Amino acid sequence: MNRPEAPNALAITFFYYRDLPAAMRFYEDVLGLPLAIDQGWCKIYRICPGAHVGLVDETKGMNKWAAIKPVQLCIRVPSVDDWYTYAQAQKLDNLSELFVNDEIGIRAFVFNDPEGYQIEVQSATRPGA
Template sequence: MTRPKRANQLAITFFYYRDLPAAMRFYEEVLGLKLAIDQGWCKIYEICPGAHVGLVDETRGMNKWAATKPVQLCIRVPDVDAWYAYAKAIPLENLSELFANEEIGIRAFVFNDPEGYQIEIQSATRPGA
């Protein structure tokens, strides 16, 4: 099996918050970042072209707030099915099933890197998701 050759579309690192509005104010007002995608309980801000940070309400996200911060690197690709086929063909720690989240408009899977950081590969299922 060969790795998909098409270029990645978007990279997002997610941080989890108890007080999402306070985090939003910080990223907008202190850092001056622009809201790029509004998924309700997840706000994604552009850092620079192609690089983003996602602020997630910890009561709704895949991870929860912790004193030692959890981090998830998310990479949006044009064809999540091709990437999932590739991932299943190689040994990846904690590889999930491919799943859909209709509420936020994605299909995705996750796995851990060698140090245990979670990586998500996803594709949007609708425009603007």
């Protein structure tokens, strides 16, 4: 049996929340992500064409909320400096300093969403990075 060759249509990473309405407000109001699919207890937000994040009520999802979150959502933006200025004004939880990683060619910063998922916002510092 051969693997299907048709291109993928959509990518969704799911995060699990105890307080889904608070998570929704953060992703809509702070990050400005549009709601793409509303499944009731699961809200799927568009990050960019083809990439989405799903916020799931942990009482109904396939997985449960966990205190330790060994996952990071990374969003690449045209101007990390503009986003960093905005993040500082929003007083985001656990906001890092703006940093450069020359090895992988990025400028970035991180912060936590309302239930502790880490979000990295970055821009490339060189073509192809």
